[in-house]
Amino acid sequence: MSHQYNFAYLDEQSKKMIRRTMLKAIAIPGFQVPFGGREMPLPYGWGTGGIQLTAAILGKTDTLKVIDQGSDDTVNAISIKTFFKTTADIAVTESTKDATIIQTRHRIPETPLRKGQIIVFQVPIPEPLQFIEPRRRETAKMHAYQEYGAMYVKLYEDIATYGRIATAFDYPVQVNHRYIMSPSPIPKYDNPKLNQSPAIHFFGAGREKRIYAVPPFTDVKSLDFEDHPFELESWNEPCSICGSTISFLDEIITDDEGTRLFICSDTEYCQKRSQGVGS
Amino acid sequence: MYVAVKGGEKAVKQSRRLVEKMRRGPETISPIRTNQIEHQMGLGVDRVMAEGSLYDQKAAATALKQAQGDTMEAIFLVRAFRTTLKRFGTSAPIDTQHMQIIRRISGIYKDIPGGQVLGPTYDYTHRLIDFDSDEKKEAPLKNQVSKVDSADQEISPQQMTRVIDILRQQGLMDISSPMSPQENVEDLTREPLKLPASRSIRLQNLARGDEGFLLGAAYSLQRGFGLDRHPFLGELRVGYITVKYTPPELGFEIIVGKIKITECFMINRFDGSENKSPGFENGYGLVFGQSERKAMSMSLLDRSLQNTSGQSNSDVKNSYPAQDQEFILSHSDNVESSGFVQHLKLPHYVDFQSELVFIRNLKREHNKKKENSLEPSI
Numbered sequence: 237m238s239h240q241y242n243f244a245y246l247d248e249q250s251k252k253m254i255r256r257t258m259l260k261a262i263a264i265p266g267f268q269v270p271f272g273g274r275e276m277p278l279p280y281g282w283g284t285g286g287i288q289l290t291a292a293i294l295g296k297t298d299t300l301k302v303i304d305q306g307s308d309d310t311v312n313a314i315s316i317k318t319f320f321k322t323t324a325d326i327a328v329t330e331s332t333k334d335a336t337i338i339q340t341r342h343r344i345p346e347t348p349l350r351k352g353q354i355i356v357f358q359v360p361i362p363e364p365l366q367f368i369e370p371r372r373r374e375t376a377k378m379h380a381y382q383e384y385g386a387m388y389v390k391l392y393e394d395i396a397t398y399g400r401i402a403t404a405f406d407y408p409v410q411v412n413h414r415y416i417m418s419p420s421p422i423p424k425y426d427n428p429k430l431n432q433s434p435a436i437h438f439f440g441a442g443r444e445k446r447i448y449a450v451p452p453f454t455d456v457k458s459l460d461f462e463d464h465p466f467e468l469e470s471w472n473e474p475c476s477i478c479g480s481t482i483s484f485l486d487e488i489i490t491d492d493e494g495t496r497l498f499i500c501s502d503t504e505y506c507q508k509r510s511q512g513v514g515s
Numbered sequence: 516m517y518v519a520v521k522g523g524e525k526a527v528k529q530s531r532r533l534v535e536k537m538r539r540g541p542e543t544i545s546p547i548r549t550n551q552i553e554h555q556m557g558l559g560v561d562r563v564m565a566e567g568s569l570y571d572q573k574a575a576a577t578a579l580k581q582a583q584g585d586t587m588e589a590i591f592l593v594r595a596f597r598t599t600l601k602r603f604g605t606s607a608p609i610d611t612q613h614m615q616i617i618r619r620i621s622g623i624y625k626d627i628p629g630g631q632v633l634g635p636t637y638d639y640t641h642r643l644i645d646f647d648s649d650e651k652k653e654a655p656l657k658n659q660v661s662k663v664d665s666a667d668q669e670i671s672p673q674q675m676t677r678v679i680d681i682l683r684q685q686g687l688m689d690i691s692s693p694m695s696p697q698e699n700v701e702d703l704t705r706e707p708l709k710l711p712a713s714r715s716i717r718l719q720n721l722a723r724g725d726e727g728f729l730l731g732a733a734y735s736l737q738r739g740f741g742l743d744r745h746p747f748l749g750e751l752r753v754g755y756i757t758v759k760y761t762p763p764e765l766g767f768e769i770i771v772g773k774i775k776i777t778e779c780f781m782i783n784r785f786d787g788s789e790n791k792s793p794g795f796e797n798g799y800g801l802v803f804g805q806s807e808r809k810a811m812s813m814s815l816l817d818r819s820l821q822n823t824s825g826q827s828n829s830d831v832k833n834s835y836p837a838q839d840q841e842f843i844l845s846h847s848d849n850v851e852s853s854g855f856v857q858h859l860k861l862p863h864y865v866d867f868q869s870e871l872v873f874i875r876n877l878k879r880e881h882n883k884k885k886e887n888s889l890e891p892s893i
Contacts, residue, residue, distance in 0.1 A: 310862055
C-alpha cells in the first residue's frame, strides 16, 4: 500500500491546531496548554511532543538542528533529523548559530541563542508537581490558585535532610513571576540560560498532550530560598578536548579501572572551540 | 580509548539491516504473505485493529508481518498510519439489534429469543497443541460446515433483541440511562483526555486500551478489589454490521463498509438507594473484531467507572485502582506506556552526570561528618 505523506508528516489541520495551542502557550508563559496530541511514528517518550511542535512550525526555508543530551550525533537525534530530512526535505545543521529551529532533549546549547531562533524541548513529564501530587485534577487547581506551598515544603525538606535542594535536573522554575514550570530534564546548569533569553522556547509533551512556552525576554527564576540560593554544579577540571571551563561536562569512563575524563556535553560547541572558531 | 560517542548514523543503518534479516529468517523458507496473516491469524489481526483504532485488515496484517508478530509494535504501526488519515465525518450510530450474528451467548438465561448461538469459539476446545498440523492434509471444510459465516456471504441480518432490552422491558433495569447518540461525538483521538471524562470518552479509551491491562484491571474487580459481588454476563454477541454515512455533498445515507464487532453487556445487582429503586446495573463493551476477553473486561470497567466517576461527589475517595478513572484511563494505552517505559533505553548521561555531581558532594560531606565524630573527644 503506497501512501503519500504531507510536508513534515502531519496534515495541515493538525499542524494548525498545534500552532494555535503554541500561540496560547506563548500568551500565558509557563502555563501547560492541553492539545490534541497525535500519534507519531516514533514511540512516546522518545520526543513525540517536540517532533509535533517542530513539524507544526517547520517551513521550507528553515534550517534544523537536533540534539540529544547535547550531542548532534546520538541515535535519537539522528533518527529525528532523518525523519524531517525525509518528510520535509529541509536543511539541517550542527551549528547552533546557523539553525532557525533547534529541537533538543535534555540540554540547551552552550552557544547563546539569538533573537529569532526557536528552541523546541522534548518533555517527558510536563507537570512540575507530578511527584508531589500525581492527580491532574489536583495539580490544575494548585496552578490556578498559585498554591505552590507543597513545592516549597518539598524543597525545604530537602534542605532539612540533605543540607541542599536535592533536584539536580528538571529543576523547577517560576516563569514571569506566575507559573511554576518544569524546564524539562535539562541539568539545572542550563536553567539560567532560560532567563531573559532572546529566543522563543517551546516545550512539547506528546504522551501527556501538553504544550507550554517561555517567550523571549521573560523572567525565569529557579526556585530557592533567601538563605539557600540556587546553585550550579561545577567541575574541578576543564574539558579534556577543548579545555572549556564554563561548559557542562560529561564524564567518560575510559577503562575497566574506572579512569575518568571529562568532555563537553555540547559536541558542536566543543568541536568549534577545539578548531579555534566561534566562542 | 573510548572517545565521545560518535557514529550514531552508521549504527542505526546497520541495525536496520539486521532487523530486516531477522524478520526474513532463513531464505530456505518461503516468506509469509500478508493475506495469509489476514485470513489465518485473524484474531491477531482483530486485536491490532481494535487497539490500533483502525478497521483495516490489510494494514493490520501488514503491520503484524512488519513487526515480526509483535502485537504492540504492530498496533503502534497502525496508530502511526491512522494518525495521518483525514477524519471526514461521523457515521450513523450502528444498530447492533440488526447485526449479522455469528456468535451470541447469554450467561443469565438458558434460552433467549433468537437462541444461543455458539458459533466459532475456542471456549470448549481442549487446549492441546496439535504438533502434526503441518503434516495434515487439508480436508475440504466446505462439506464439514454447513454454513460458513463470513462477511462476504450474504446472510440477511435478522433482528435479535438484545437481552438488556428484555431486562429493561421487565423494569429491572434503568431505562432512563441508555446513551443517546449526540450530534457531535467527542473524539479521544483528536482531543486530549480531560478528567473527569464523559462516558463516551471513557468507552473510547477502553475500546482502544491494552487488552492485557484491561483484563488485569477487570480481574482485580472480580477478586474483590472494587466489586462486592459476582457480576453476570448479560450478553455477548459477535457479528458483522454495516456502517452507514451521509456525505454532506450527497445528502443521503450510503453504506461505507461492513465491520466485525464484539458487543458485551455485563450486569450487576443493585440493592437500591433512597432515590433509586433496586434492580440491575450494566456495563458496556464494544470492540473491533472478535475480541471477547477484551469486550468483557471493558464492560466490567465501564460499570465500575460509572459508579465512581464522581461528577456529583468529586471528593469521594476511590479505594481501588479499577474504580479510579484517572488510574485506568491514563494507563490503558499501550502505545503510550510501551513508549515511555522503553524510553529508558535512550541515553541519560547528562541527567546521570548531574546525579553523580550531587551524590559525590553528599558523600564527601557524609564522610567528613563521620570523620569528625570519630575524633576522640578529650
